Amino acid sequence: xxxxxxxxxxxxxxxxxxxxxxxxxxxxxxxxxxxxxxxxxxxxxxxxxxxxxxxxxxxxxxxxxxxxxxxxxxxxxxxxxxxxxxxxxxxxxxxxxxxxxxxxxxxxxxxxxxxxxxxxxxxxxxxxxxxxxxxxxxxxxxxxxxxxxxxxxxxxxxxxxxxxxxxxxxxxx
Ligand SMILES: [Zn+2]
Numbered sequence: 001x002x003x004x005x006x007x008x009x010x011x012x013x014x015x016x017x018x019x020x021x022x023x024x025x026x027x028x029x030x031x032x033x034x035x036x037x038x039x040x041x042x043x044x045x046x047x048x049x050x051x052x053x054x055x056x057x058x059x060x061x062x063x064x065x066x067x068x069x070x071x072x073x074x075x076x077x078x079x080x081x082x083x084x085x086x087x088x089x090x091x092x093x094x095x096x097x098x099x100x101x102x103x104x105x106x107x108x109x110x111x112x113x114x115x116x117x118x119x120x121x122x123x124x125x126x127x128x129x130x131x132x133x134x135x136x137x138x139x140x141x142x143x144x145x146x147x148x149x150x151x152x153x154x155x156x157x158x159x160x161x162x163x164x165x166x167x168x169x170x171x172x173x
Contacts, residue, residue: 031099032088033087038145039136041128041163042071044057044107047110048112051077070091070093074105074106079121091103104135107124129167129170
């Protein structure tokens with residue numbers, strides 16, 4: 001199970017106890033810590049000069065029939081990180097891997113003309129690295145990868161860079 005000390009910091013938030021991490025909510029579906037095999041990175045596919053708030057994200061995901069935002073974490077252009085699902089809650093972001101992955105999404109992914117582009121700001125990059133470090137400590141066996149790198153996933157540009165390469169050093173450490 002988890003070999004970490006509590007309280008634990010995840011993306012600037014504090015998880016006081018393991019119980020808190022594993023608490024069940026009635027409507028959700030849960031996975032065990034051992035079942036987390038991938039930390040999957042996404043982009044919103046919104047333009048780099050456009051705001052896409054967590055509220056807009058939530059509204060759009062509810063419209064798609066999700067119970068909430070499908071990602072576990074969302075990173076704004078200003079580096080703000082919000083958490084939308086508990087770590088052990090199954091997300092809705094990368095079929096058929098939702099039961100063994102955590103979804104992280106950054107705001108952006110398109111240039112001003114709507115073409116796929118790695119639009120991450122310096123603050124987004126810093127927040128993403130911090131979040132991945134925290135998650136990797138928690139799930140040391142999980143591979144860090146991009147949506148488009150997932151086997152069998154529909155070919156897409158998402159997230160417009162290659163996380164398995166960029167973060168290979170984190171997976172070794
Ligand atoms: Zn994606």
